[in-house]
Amino acid sequence: xxxATRIPRGExxxxxxxxxxNVIRAQGYSATSVDDLCKAAGVTKGAFxxxxxxxxxxxxAAAQHWSDMTGGLFAGADxxxxxxxLDRVLGYIDFRRDILAGEVSEFTCLVGTMVQEIYDTHPDLxxxxxxxxxxxxxxxVEDIRQAREMHAPDADWSxxxxxxxxxxxxxxxxxxxxxxxxxxxxxxSVRHLRRYVEMLFAEAPAE
Amino acid sequence: xxxATRIPRGExxxxxxxxxxNVIRAQGYSATSVDDLCKAAGVTKGAFxxxxxxxxxxxxAAAQHWSDMTGGLFAGADxxxxxxxLDRVLGYIDFRRDILAGEVSEFTCLVGTMVQEIYDTHPDLxxxxxxxxxxxxxxxVEDIRQAREMHAPDADWSxxxxxxxxxxxxxxxxxxxxxxxxxxxxxxSVRHLRRYVEMLFAEAPAE
DNA sequence: TAAAAAATACCAACCAGTCGGTATGTTGTA
DNA sequence: TACAACATACCGACTGGTTGGTATTTTTTA
Numbered sequence: 488x489x490x491a492t493r494i495p496r497g498e499x500x501x502x503x504x505x506x507x508x509n510v511i512r513a514q515g516y517s518a519t520s521v522d523d524l525c526k527a528a529g530v531t532k533g534a535f536x537x538x539x540x541x542x543x544x545x546x547x548a549a550a551q552h553w554s555d556m557t558g559g560l561f562a563g564a565d566x567x568x569x570x571x572x573l574d575r576v577l578g579y580i581d582f583r584r585d586i587l588a589g590e591v592s593e594f595t596c597l598v599g600t601m602v603q604e605i606y607d608t609h610p611d612l613x614x615x616x617x618x619x620x621x622x623x624x625x626x627x628v629e630d631i632r633q634a635r636e637m638h639a640p641d642a643d644w645s646x647x648x649x650x651x652x653x654x655x656x657x658x659x660x661x662x663x664x665x666x667x668x669x670x671x672x673x674x675x676s677v678r679h680l681r682r683y684v685e686m687l688f689a690e691a692p693a694e
Numbered sequence: 695x696x697x698a699t700r701i702p703r704g705e706x707x708x709x710x711x712x713x714x715x716n717v718i719r720a721q722g723y724s725a726t727s728v729d730d731l732c733k734a735a736g737v738t739k740g741a742f743x744x745x746x747x748x749x750x751x752x753x754x755a756a757a758q759h760w761s762d763m764t765g766g767l768f769a770g771a772d773x774x775x776x777x778x779x780l781d782r783v784l785g786y787i788d789f790r791r792d793i794l795a796g797e798v799s800e801f802t803c804l805v806g807t808m809v810q811e812i813y814d815t816h817p818d819l820x821x822x823x824x825x826x827x828x829x830x831x832x833x834x835v836e837d838i839r840q841a842r843e844m845h846a847p848d849a850d851w852s853x854x855x856x857x858x859x860x861x862x863x864x865x866x867x868x869x870x871x872x873x874x875x876x877x878x879x880x881x882x883s884v885r886h887l888r889r890y891v892e893m894l895f896a897e898a899p900a901e
Numbered sequence: 902t903a904a905a906a907a908a909t910a911c912c913a914a915c916c917a918g919t920c921g922g923t924a925t926g927t928t929g930t931a
Numbered sequence: 932t933a934c935a936a937c938a939t940a941c942c943g944a945c946t947g948g949t950t951g952g953t954a955t956t957t958t959t960t961a
Contacts, residue, residue, distance in 0.1 A: 499907070515811035517724035521951060532952085534907050542951065592814060599869050603810045604722035606872035607799060617873040644889070648882045651870060652863075655883040659866030662806050663858060665813035666824040675855045676862040682851070683890040706941075728917060739918085740942045749917065908957070915950065926939070931932100 500538040502528040507549040508556070513592040516546060516601045516612075543612050546601060550615040553597040554622055561626065572633035573688050577681060579627065583657060584677040587670040594670065595661040624650045638688040649687070656680040707745040709735040714756040715763070720799040723753060723808045723819075750819050753808060757822040760804040761829055768833060779840035780895050784888060786834065790864060791884040794877040801877065802868040831857045845895040856894070863887040 506528035511519050521542055525535050539545040566578025587594050602616035624647070632646035657680075660673035713735035718726050728749055732742050746752040773785025794801050809823035831854070839853035864887075867880035 513814050515722070515724055517722055518811060518815065520949075522949085531908050533909070533955095536952065537906065537908095540952095598873075600810055602873045603807055603869055604725060606875070607720050608725065613873065613875070617875075620870070620873050644886065649886065651879055652883045652886040655863055655866030655870050655880075656859075657866065658869040659862030659864065662810055662865040662869075663827070663862050666805075666809045666820065666827050668813070668820070668824075672858055673862075676859045679851065679856065679859040679890070683886070683893070686890070686893045727915080729915085738942050739944095740920095741940075743918065744940060744942095747918095902961100904959105904961090906957105906959070908955100910953100910955080912953075913950100914952105916948080917946105919946075920944090921942105923942075924940080926937105928935100928937075930935090 499528070499530045499534040502530060503535060503538065503545065504549055504552040507545060508553060508597055509592070511546075511549065512595055512597050512600055516604050521545075543609050546605075546609070546612045547615040550598050550601065550612070550619045554619040557623065558626075561623070571637070572630045573638055575630045576627070576634050576684060579630070580653070580677060580681045580684060584674050584681070587660075587664070587674045587677065589670075591661075591664050591668070591670070594673075595665065596658060599658045599661060620654060624654060627653065634688060642687065644687075649684075653680060653684075706735070706737045706741040709737060710742060710745065710752065711756055711759040714752060715760060715804055716799070718753075718756065719802055719804050719807055723811050728752075750816050753812075753816070753819045754822040757805050757808065757819070757826045761826040764830070765833075768830070778844070779837045780845055782837045783834070783841050783891060786837070787860065787884060787888045787891060790860075791881050791888070794867075794871070794881045794884065796877075798868075798871050798875070798877070801880075802872065803865060806865045806868060827861060831861060834860065841895060849894065851894075856891075860887060860891075 503524060506524055507519075510523055510527050514523070521532060521535055524545070525532050528535075535545070539548065561579075561582075564579075564582050566575055566582050569575045569578055598616040598619045602613055606613045606616075627650040628646050631649050635642055635646055635649075656676055660676040663676065664670050664673040710731060713731055714726075717730055717734050721730070728739060728742055731752070732739050735742075742752070746755065768786075768789075771786075771789050773782055773789050776782045776785055805823040805826045809820055813820045813823075834857040835853050838856050842849055842853055842856075863883055867883040870883065871877050871880040
């Protein structure tokens, strides 16, 4: 009967992955059933298990899909245009703050949500989430390293550890936003993060 | 047959709550079934639903129980002995860092884990988690306010926002620890937080 | 027409929650 | 102080519905 709404052949997998991004961010991984995903994607269960051997495998693929989507978003953002690497780092932080708008489920992180629930019960999915976070961290490290060499070469912290710290602040900010029911508290935390980075690179040279 | 292992009358409720703290932190809220909780607590399903009208109501009670347990832990810690409020704030941060040891599920936060999953689907439980975090934040605000007045009265941030920021860092650090499978990365982030607080209160007066 | 892609129908295990009933107090009263 | 009346705590089999996953059939396209 609903021929008009039939989905084009070959698109089921992508539609399931796109649906997973939204549904899992709103409901969590465990509370999201395969049927929920099929309904949101507009496909049948048969199509689902044709493309994914299990729910966990979908989760792993969704983590990679999230990595691809957000990777494109950040790669295309224009904070990269700054000549000074510190401006690129601060531009990244500002970009993250600007994103904090609208519904909570729209700006929070898929892999942060998933790994919170499944880290001890689904090793492969945990590893996939870790890969996604680590690959995003890797895109920050080079700018931070350059900024450190230029502005704070003797600092007692590593570029890697600061890059991971930015992710800790963001992930924690998402949790507070979920608890309070709004983005404002998250933006406050990102502003503290910006101030911290400014101070790290503004310190007077050793006297 | 197992008369010896029968649990004393009146202890079922407490045992369920204690079990919930551990099981939910390890498996997440949604993935934890009522039967899981009953098994871990050594009680029957009948006892469970005698004390809690629903799984969500158990979650709400567990958030309060967590608040009571951790509230006692922090109230009894000896960073409160410092005369300078800044030392109390830094002592709190060090205390949080020292706690980061052992199994991930033993140092992570119950309400952070729960609210991540259920913020959009279980309003009462979300509110309970928010109350727990807010009440912990409240225990920090007074020390931060005093430290601010003493060391940085003209700062362009509020005591409340810094207190919430500490929780963002901690919650985010837990997520990274879950993703990476160890406490080390979390301790790194808490060290960044300490450095930030030190710098906030060490700034030279306006020139 | 062969093979991939998707739909349909179905299963056994499991889920949150219910129910009738028992064991163990606690309270009122003579 | 004895005992009836009642309340609380607990038990575990059971229910309707849902779960992740499978087996089979139909459709599409190369």
